Amino acid sequence: MHILVLGAAGMVGRKLVDRLLADGHLGDRQITRITLHDVVAAAQPLDATIPVEIVTSDFADAASAAPLLAPRPQVIFHLAAIVSGEAEADFDKGYRINLDGTRHLLEAIRAVGDGYHPRLVFTSSIAVFGAPFPEKIGDEFLSTPLTSYGTQKAICELLIADYTRRGFLDGVGIRLPTICVRPGRPNKAASGFFSDIIREPLAGQEAVLPVSDDVMHWHASPRSAVGFLIHAGTMDTKAIGPRRNLSMPGLAATVGEQIAALERVTGKNVVARIRREPDPVIMGIVAGWPRNFSTDRARQLGFTTAEKTFDDIIRNHIDDELGGNFVA
Amino acid sequence: MHILVLGAAGMVGRKLVDRLLADGHLGDRQITRITLHDVVAAAQPLDATIPVEIVTSDFADAASAAPLLAPRPQVIFHLAAIVSGEAEADFDKGYRINLDGTRHLLEAIRAVGDGYHPRLVFTSSIAVFGAPFPEKIGDEFLSTPLTSYGTQKAICELLIADYTRRGFLDGVGIRLPTICVRPGRPNKAASGFFSDIIREPLAGQEAVLPVSDDVMHWHASPRSAVGFLIHAGTMDTKAIGPRRNLSMPGLAATVGEQIAALERVTGKNVVARIRREPDPVIMGIVAGWPRNFSTDRARQLGFTTAEKTFDDIIRNHIDDELGGNFVA
Missing domain, CATH: 3.90.25.10 (UDP-galactose 4-epimerase, domain 1)
Incomplete structure (x- = not known):
């Protein structure tokens, strides 16, 4: 199978790709090709025994998605986003990348037609929720984000549920906890x-x-985040029903x-x-x-x-x- | 004050305009001008003692909003939408009018700048909710629409909350119950x-x-719907907080x-x-x-x-x- 990873140069993207290459399969299907996309070139994995293609383009550009979809990847991991702080500091850039980019992707998938119906795993965020909260946020609590980033993620969740309901793709949105311990150097993220x-x-x-x-x-570890992505890419989505976006355990x-x-x-x-x-x-x-959180649906x-x-x-x-x- | 009504040729729009003209004021401010916008020309009200301007253009056209905002209307009632059945039958048209049109409006308001900060009253819908439901849908129940129309309304709710939070406008979204008794002839709406x-x-x-x-x-009557709109156009929004979208009583x-x-x-x-x-x-x-529903917030x-x-x-x-x- 062919896998497309959007946002492959980011921390979680890199760890996901390492895991896919180490496993050699996704669920019970052998991986035959991986495409890594980001706005900066993702590193070419060393010693990869699977063909890995590196593609660089601006995700927010309406023309970016079609070439990525031409080989009809069966599973798309969509991790492309600018982070919370940047989306708050640059209103236009946040909407352009986090909302318009995702919408272009969904439209490009729909435009392929001809029975193309990929699994789309979308990394959402607990930033879709805004205070005040109950002691634990349950699976039926409303999304009232208090950041533009959270707003953009919540909108993408709605779009993915609707595009799935309409039969254009098979979407799963996973709201990742804050990833801890995040490797690398300290950055300016408030978290x-x-x-x-x-x-x-x-x-x-x-x-x-x-x-x-x-x-x-x-919190969840990077190891957990990769595990959530793999499971979202392989699970039987019939069991999910129309509520396609899930708060992940942590x-x-x-x-x-x-x-x-x-x-x-x-x-x-x-x-x-x-x-x-x-x-x-x-x-x-x-x-x-x-x-x-109480994450009963995700655990079930x-x-x-x-x-x-x-x-x-x-x-x-x-x-x-x-x-x-x-x-x- | 100058009031702009978008979707003024529709049933609720007409009744709202009749009420505004009959009152002559909105809250404690005298109405000096009303602009009625729709894709088809709204009827020129008879015997109006307030100047009424009729504007016809396609709400989904990115260039439509700026001329409507040039006179800086202080209150905008946004009732423009294609209905549920049509948004389901024509996927592109629904997103173009119900989502892109609203986004163009929000961007055009933001582009005015220079301290322009209108009250924007948005007619949302109980279609933002999708089964399964609790016995009564409360103020913290999640939006998981089961139609493209409901998806588009839920997305506009999120945008209006974020544009309000960022200080670009002063938005209130009201989720109208099904309007009953709807005047006119039977139509093909499932409701x-x-x-x-x-x-x-x-x-x-x-x-x-x-x-x-x-x-x-x-259910709510057309009289109630107009009352909700008027209240949303005049209320002190400081009391609402960041959760700008409210399920209306019914x-x-x-x-x-x-x-x-x-x-x-x-x-x-x-x-x-x-x-x-x-x-x-x-x-x-x-x-x-x-x-x-239990609509405690709206009632309070x-x-x-x-x-x-x-x-x-x-x-x-x-x-x-x-x-x-x-x-x-």
């Missing part, structure tokens, strides 16, 4: 500190914690619980590298974010996390990203 | 029979009832309760003009529709219906549309 306070101390670096220890948030943890887990896994020295420096702006942003449909506790998240990070080592 | 079984017998005509008597639905009634009310108000002869002719297609469509924000019982709805129709008379 960055949830990963920084784990990743940086493990690397012997200081990390800044801008919120209080009682802030709760909803772990609710307070910052204090994150830090306690870090201490259990690594010791006091590592934890001492976290510097508390309250930032009222970030505290204000984070106050509007989802904290906890077979989505599972790769971790049971936050300790597991830290251990998986040490194994997957640090070769089993950290700076004690 | 038409809810009005047909009242309006046609009152006019001495036979009406076909295609569903069973226990089918429950959510009356839940079964078809059997509608018929019993008709008999109470008019007698057995009128009711005898209803012919039961079950239609499995219409029964299937109606089974996916919302039946009942001052939205009220013009009727307490279905008997009131019938009496209002006889008064407003039939000059107080019916065929006994």
Whole structure:
């Protein structure tokens, strides 16, 4: 089978591609070809035994999608997006890429016609929800995003459900928790500190914690995110019904619980590298974010996390990203 | 103040304009000018003491909105849409008018800049909800439409909330119940029979009832719909917060309760003009529709219906549309 990955140069995209190449199959079907698309060239995977094609173009360009669909990929993983902070800072760019780009893709799929009916896995976000929240956000809670990014994701969810209902494609939207521990360097995302306070101390670096220890948030590891994508790409979608967008399982943890887990896994020295420096702006942003979910539908449909506790998240990070080592 | 009505040639639009002209003011502000826009020319109101301008253009055309906004209307009533059945039959036309048209409008408002910040009242629909439902749909129930029309309305709701949050306009979306009794002739809308079984017998005509008597639905009179629009155009929006889209109050009634009310108000002869002719297609469509709501937010924000019982709805129709008379 031929798989198309949109947004392949991003962190989750890279990890997904690594997994696809390592597995060699998706579900019970052998992968014969993978196309990696992004606005910057995705890295050519080393030692790939499957033909991998790298395509670079602007996802927001109405003409970008058709050539990608010409070979009729059976599964499309759509991870292309600009992030929350950038969509808020640049209103036009956010709508152009996160909304118009997706709509062009859907229209291009529909335009192929002739029985083409690919599985489309869309990475949505818990940013489709906006405060005030119940203690746990359930599967029937409304989407009232408080960011333009969340608005764009919520709109794409509606479009994918309608295009699926009309028979143009077979869509599944998965709302990823915040990915933790996110590898790489600290960035300017307001949510960055949830990963920084784990990743940086493990690397012997200081990390800044801008919120209080009682802030709760909803996390999943990169390993879980890839697992959700694979499952969404292979599951029997008949069982989903018309509500095609699902909040993914995760772990609710307070910052204090994150830090306690870090201490259990690594010791006091590592934890001492976290510097508390309250930032009222970030505290204000984070106050509007989802904290906890009940994800019964996703669990019933077979989505599972790769971790049971936050300790597991830290251990998986040490194994997957640090070769089993950290700076004690 | 200057008021712009989009979709002014439709039934609700005409009734809104009649009310605005009769009142001469909106809230505590005198109306100095009204612009009526539609794809077909709205009728020039007779005896209007306020200047009324009629503009005809295609709402889906990106160039349509700017000229309408040039005189900077302070309140815009946006009722322009193609209806549910047509949006389902013609996928492209539905998205072009109901989604792209609204987006062009929002962008054109934003493009005016220079402190322009109009109140935008958007007529959404209970079609944003899709089965399965709880017994009553509450203010925090998710939007999972089962029609392209409902999808387009739900997307416009999200856009209006985001454009409001970003400070480009002051939007309020109101989800109208099914309007009953809808004046005019029977049409092909699947929901038409809810009005047909009242309006046609009152006019001495036979009406076909295609569903069973226990089918429950959510109704409001044309008088209530106009009242909702006026309130949305005048209310203090600070009290709403970021959740700018509200399910409007209405009356839940079964078809059997509608018929019993008709008999109470008019007698057995009128009711005898209803012919039961079950239609499995219409029964299937109606089974996916919302039946009942709790509309606490809208009520707390001052939205009220013009009727307490279905008997009131019938009496209002006889008064407003039939000059107080019916065929006994």
